[in-house]
Amino acid sequence: MRKLLLTLAAICLFGIAASAERKEVHILSVNDMHAKIENMPQLAAIADSLRGLYPDLLIVSAGDNRTGEPLNDLYETPAYPMVVLMNMIGFHATTMGNHEFDAGGKGLGDLMRMSGFSYICANLEPAPAFGVAPRPTQVFDVNGVSVGIVGAVEINERGTPDTHPDNCVGLSFTPVLETVQKYRGLRDECDVVILLSHIGYDADVEISRELPWVDLIIGGHSHTAIDGGEMHNGVMITQVTNRLENATHTTVTVENGKVVGRKAEVINVAGYPKKNKVVEEVVRYFSDNPAFQRVLATLTAPMTSYEELGCMMTDAWRVETGSDVAFTNTGGVRYDTLPAGPFTVSDVLRLDPFNNDTVQLELTGQELKNMLIATHDADIEYGFPKVSGIKCEVIFDKKNPKKIKDLKITMEDGSKFDLKKTYKVATNSYSASIADSPRKDPGRSLNRTTASVIQAYLEHQGKIDYTGACRVFESVSKR
Amino acid sequence: MKVTVNRTTVELFEGARSQHAVLRYLVHRRLGAALLRRGRIFDAQGHEIGLDAPLREGQIIKFKIPK
Numbered sequence: 001m002r003k004l005l006l007t008l009a010a011i012c013l014f015g016i017a018a019s020a021e022r023k024e025v026h027i028l029s030v031n032d033m034h035a036k037i038e039n040m041p042q043l044a045a046i047a048d049s050l051r052g053l054y055p056d057l058l059i060v061s062a063g064d065n066r067t068g069e070p071l072n073d074l075y076e077t078p079a080y081p082m083v084v085l086m087n088m089i090g091f092h093a094t095t096m097g098n099h100e101f102d103a104g105g106k107g108l109g110d111l112m113r114m115s116g117f118s119y120i121c122a123n124l125e126p127a128p129a130f131g132v133a134p135r136p137t138q139v140f141d142v143n144g145v146s147v148g149i150v151g152a153v154e155i156n157e158r159g160t161p162d163t164h165p166d167n168c169v170g171l172s173f174t175p176v177l178e179t180v181q182k183y184r185g186l187r188d189e190c191d192v193v194i195l196l197s198h199i200g201y202d203a204d205v206e207i208s209r210e211l212p213w214v215d216l217i218i219g220g221h222s223h224t225a226i227d228g229g230e231m232h233n234g235v236m237i238t239q240v241t242n243r244l245e246n247a248t249h250t251t252v253t254v255e256n257g258k259v260v261g262r263k264a265e266v267i268n269v270a271g272y273p274k275k276n277k278v279v280e281e282v283v284r285y286f287s288d289n290p291a292f293q294r295v296l297a298t299l300t301a302p303m304t305s306y307e308e309l310g311c312m313m314t315d316a317w318r319v320e321t322g323s324d325v326a327f328t329n330t331g332g333v334r335y336d337t338l339p340a341g342p343f344t345v346s347d348v349l350r351l352d353p354f355n356n357d358t359v360q361l362e363l364t365g366q367e368l369k370n371m372l373i374a375t376h377d378a379d380i381e382y383g384f385p386k387v388s389g390i391k392c393e394v395i396f397d398k399k400n401p402k403k404i405k406d407l408k409i410t411m412e413d414g415s416k417f418d419l420k421k422t423y424k425v426a427t428n429s430y431s432a433s434i435a436d437s438p439r440k441d442p443g444r445s446l447n448r449t450t451a452s453v454i455q456a457y458l459e460h461q462g463k464i465d466y467t468g469a470c471r472v473f474e475s476v477s478k479r
Numbered sequence: 480m481k482v483t484v485n486r487t488t489v490e491l492f493e494g495a496r497s498q499h500a501v502l503r504y505l506v507h508r509r510l511g512a513a514l515l516r517r518g519r520i521f522d523a524q525g526h527e528i529g530l531d532a533p534l535r536e537g538q539i540i541k542f543k544i545p546k
Contacts, residue, residue, distance in 0.1 A: 034531070068531070098533075162494065162533060200533070201526065223497075223532035224522060241529045359492050378506045432492050433502035434512050442480065445494025 022260075025142045025192055025252040026054040030061050030269075031220030032097065032242035033082070034068030037283050039244035040085040042269050044276030046247060047089050056143040059090055062220030063097025063153065063198035068243065070349050070451075074291055078103050079111055081286040087116040088279055093138060095151030095196040096121040097220060098161035102447070105130035105170045120151035120196055123179040125172045132171065137183050139190055145254050148190035150183045152176045154199040154221055164447035177207055187213040191254045194218060201226070201239055208235040215252065215259045229264030236262045245270045292349070295342040296458035301467045303338040306330060309351060310386025311469040313450075314426075316457030318388040321360055321446060323426040325368060325389035328450075329375050330382035332356070332428055343458055352451040356428035361443035365409070365419035373404050374437035384472050385431065390417060391471045398477045405477045412471065483539045491534070498530040501542045518544040 028050055030043065051057045065086065066072060066079035075081055086094070094100075094117060100108055109131030112119055122136035137150045153161050155176060160168040176199055186193045195214050197204055200222035208217060212234060219239040229236040229250065240246040246266050253261030303309050310333045318326035334351055363371065372392065376384045380402055384394045393408040409417040428450045432443055458464065480491050484504035491499055497520045502512050515530075522528050523539040534540075 200535075201522065202535075221533065222522070223529045225527040225529075241527055242531055243529075245529075357494065359494075361492070378512060429492070429495070429499055430502070433495070433499040434506050436503060436506045442490050443492035445492060447494065 021257075022253065022255045023143055023145050024054070025058065025145050025147055025254065026050060026056070027058045027060065027194075027216075027218070027250040027252070028247055029059075029218045029238060029250065030244060030247045031198070031218070031239055032064040032223050033061065033244050034064055034099070034242050035066050035072035035079065035082050036244040037069060037072055037081055037085060037286060039269050040089065040283055041275035041277075041280035042272040043244060043247060044085075044089045044279040045274040046267055046269065046272055048276060049274070050249065051090075054143075058092055058140060058142050058147065060092060060149070060194075060196055060218060061086070061094035062196055062218050062239070063095045064099045064220060064242075065094060065097065067099035067102050068355065070292075071287055071289055073102075074345060074349075075286070075289060076291050077110060077114075078107060080114065081283075083111050083114050084286075085279060085282065087114075088282065089276075091117040092140060093118040093120050093149060093151075093196065095119070095198050095220075096124055096134065096153040096161070097198040098154060098163050100153075101161055101163045101167045101171070104167045105132055108132055120149050121153055122150050122183060123152050123155065123174045123176055125174070127171050129170060136179075137186060139186075145192060146190040147192045147194065148186035149194045149196050150180055150186060151196040152180055152199060154203070162447070167447070176203070177210055180207070180211070184213050191257050192216070192252050192259055197221075200224075201237070204237050204239070205232045208233040208237065211235060216250065216262060218248070218250075225266075227266060229262060236264065238264045240266060292344065292346040294345050296345060296348065296455055297343045297461050298463045299338060299340050299343050300463050300465045302340045303466060304336070306333050306336045307386065307472065308466040308469045309333050309336060309338070311388065311471060312464065312466050313352065313454055314386050314388035316454040317358060317426040317428075317450060320453045320457050320460075321358060321424075321426040323360060323389070323424040325387065325423050326426040327372060327375070327385040327387045327431065328428055329379040329385055329431045329434065331379050332430060332450075333386060343464070345455060348451050348454050348458070352454060354428075354430065356430050356450045357445040358448045358450050358453050359427055359429050359432040359443045359445055361425045361427070361432070361439065362422050362441045363425050363439055365417055365421055365423065367437070367439040368423060368425055369407055369409060369419065370437040371425075371435045371439060373407060374435040375431050376404060378434035378436065379431075384474065387471050388412070392473070394472060394474045396474065396476050398479060401476060480534065480536050482534050482537070484542055495534055496530070497528055497532040497534060497540060500534060500540060504542060514544065518542050
């Protein structure tokens, strides 16, 4: 009898010891938030709720925390609001997204110094001159489980992330897979290994073949809505779409130092019923951003038509990008009057609110002519595009008054417009998309919003007067 | 950069995003750019990717308008 009791006691003790080895790691992850600061109070409430259940909750971002919201991007220190809000929510780490570089090395270094969380990115070399000091990896103790994270950002054919090349001056990057493989020692060091990736879903799937030592890829960049986690080559991959619509809660179960379970669920952030009140107050504070009232230039005479404002907008794109010609679809000019006086950041954002990219193309005169007509045809309710660097005489068909019968172009100074000559042309990404006309050069994004280019122009001009500016002259054919 | 939307290949500027591909597709098919806001964009595997997803050469995406 005594022997039996001792055996039962031993089994119970062994059972307790074995169950003590089974632990869970809880991770709340987001990606491509793109400065959607109005959803941060909901994200904070989700983090609060999960932390109530799992005090060691790990909160991470797979990059592109900034860019996409003027409240954040035009702050005196660009992207400062997002850093403050991420600090408040208790983020532990982020990797670099391509947009983390949108303010150049110095802008990134400034933000890193203000961040209460780590920047984990193995394939970005430290740049001490800017204060850019990413960690290649970091090991977190989560509920007694060691969790190793290695980070990586996508690299394009130029060898830099997708941002304006000027933003990467002084920064150097190394190939993703080759670099990440250097840290495979994390497998021996840690119970759980995570790749915090900003390389896109397809690349995550591809790279997973080469990374059997990784348990989980928390991905970003491609804005791919994965419903929970997907298993590829033995690695779980998670990602959500952009702008904080959703977040992912991943649970990794570890037993005796080995991962024995992985599950992930998507949490709807935008529709979450609770908000963290303190974070909400801070978002309200940032929304009353005095930076929007900053005066960029003085308007010495009132603007009184879409034509005048369109001339100013396209002058900005032409001058600031060093182009010969610029144009915008007329629907892109959002108001037609502005009183004389200060021209503020807010005025620019109301005039050009679409977050369009600036696109530059090299076009022959004939290709440009075709593109202007194609833009008109696709945006027909608004009329012929507004232009800079050229003047256009548009002759509409008498039988079909919306159809262009002929278009005569001269350079703005009155000189000949050459259909065979190649011109540098700037436009917005909307016009470059809707203009379905043949051209050899499809163009390239300059990775600057058209609104930011207008701001730069106004600041450089100081004073502007577009009284009577008119470059598009419309008539109807006689036959 | 060439991208395929609903089996139609469109050529776009470098750095274009998913909405730009769909805009070109809609104009090319004479469906009108305004339809963009009524539909949803998916990758080749059926994951939703939203309007601002970066694109790469040769990518296949689908644009669907919910019934």
